[in-house]
Amino acid sequence: MSQATLDTRKLVVDSAPWVFQSLYVAAKLRLPDLLADGPRTAADLAAECEVHPQALYRFCRALAALGLFTEEPGERFTLTEAGGDLRSTAPGGLAHFVVVNGEESFRAWADVLYSVRTGLPAFEHVFGMSHFDFLAANAESSKSFNAMSGAGVPGVVAKYDFAGAAVIADVGGGTGGLLAQVLERFPDARGILQDTPAGVAEAEAFLTAHGLADRVEVVGRSFFEYLPTGADVYVLSRVLHDWSDADCLRLLRALREAMGPDARIVVIDNVIPQVEGYHVGKFSDLQMLVVLGGRERTAKEMTDLLVEAGFAVTSTLTSDAVPGAPRSEALFEARPTGN
Template identity: 40%
Template sequence: MSTPDDDRTPESSAWHSAWKILATRIDLVTPMAIRAAATLRLADLIAGGADSIEVLAGRSGTDPDALSRLLRHLVCQGVFVESQPGRFGVNDVAALLLSDHPSGMKNMLDLDGFGGRMDVAFTGLLHTVRTGQPAWETVFGSPFWEYLADNENVASSFDAMMASGNDYLLDAVGGYDWSSASHIIDVGGGTGAFLAEVLREAPTARGTVVDLPATAERARQFLAEHALTDRWEVVGQSFFDLLPSGGDIYVVRRVVHDWSDVEAITILRRCAEAAGSAGRVVMIESRGIAGDDPAMFAEMNLRMLVLAGGRERSVEDYAALAAAAGLRVNSTRTTPLGHIVFDCSAS
């Protein structure tokens, strides 16, 4: 098979020039190779002594020839080293893929989990651009939230990813004064990691996590393990349905950007209804809306559309959603790590 490398035609010269400009932007080989290595836990296995292709293939359940080709490509890209033919080692770059690395990159890249599948969804990007609809269903066969409901392992990794990053979690908690709260209801609260930290900040308050039944069960397990005695409860339901009453603060953290305007208004309206005239609705969103990183905003805006039809928004956009849901934004606060915290009440 001939390639532009095989001749000296003007077309070949043009190809090389174009490749130099586009290569780092269009290469899919290396990104997918790294994700395959993360999924197979190659860094863990090699660090554990499986440095030869034969042993490594046996422990990873892979084809030895294909595995050697994968690793040699990654070696050429500076990921892993080949100390002698057929024997591989973990260098500083490959160490980022270790399961116990504090960056959590292994989970972010694992093709069997949410992180990797989130990226694979972009193979359906053309569908999204042509139709304005999420690509997830086209790639994986069912809409995003339905897929998570039907695939417990992926849903569990999604929940874990949403709860990861302790500094980031504490930054969100620190964005609001919880000291006067008596009952905090975390709407779409995932595994309860955020609520657990809030209850530590408000030692006399009670808390409730509201999320879909499978996630709610994981929240029960998490909260039970974190010694919060009897100050919490978990409700397994959709936040599109009527929410539990009795809370004085209803929190929606990193939820609204997952949804279109129509659905986002419905979620906020449910919170407003449950909070009533005396309660508060606290909406917490992330750095993208701060406007100080256009590249991050643009990427996340596209990601939210491709995955579930959501979108990133400006502060003004979120205030407009709140108003449409019958809420008034009393104040906004930006945290050190870039969360925006909206304190809302009935308008």
């Protein structure tokens, strides 16, 4: 989309908080799940959700206008194919994304000028704590965030060869979706899954369900406090964009000290192309600033960060855009220098 074809008025209306927060109501109340077996009246849905019947009808009517539901006589609603994408179990984790960004993140964005004026995350200004401290103190929010984060494994992972690695450590790996996929491809390898206690809260159940519990050591500690030793490959997937350059350097340098001289790291993250025009990464970068204090980076910025931390980038891979969105991710393999 070029600047010349951008319809500013349509962009403002279509992306207004009215629309997003209506999607939030649907996802939070799990309306698509409740409609999955057939049409129901707004009153019936309201009784099950314990909300106001007429208020819910009005939201369902608006959601029908967006194409998520079909409205029938008698204030009855049917789920459409598009609405099915907001089911809590739908691939891609869209429902979890909407819930996370419709709750605490939405409140942080209401004070976005604080970030513009200070360069600091508005989230901390609003809540009095960092986003990850908030998740540690709020189990329901943490569950939604973990479900969102673990909903999709970067496509570029499937292109990377982990052959020869006896132990693979997924640092900041959440529930373990990426590590599970890798271990299924390389059955001779073992894994270490590390994240905060809140981050790995559901990892044991997930790994057991995938038959991998006996091949993975789960470590519930912050990677700023402890890093495992003895792995052949250390994976940082969608981790560094959560943090400032200073925090990334602190993590990467600590990782360099923990890893053996022949080990390597694999960094996977969104990359912002150095081109004019619209790209979703330029807006997810703002989310990193306002909520987390991190940033999306260009490929050069990521390479420069790794070099400054004492690594040499030995190879890179790029993934295709995620279907339906111009999202770009890249994988950077790097090895410690000076060994």
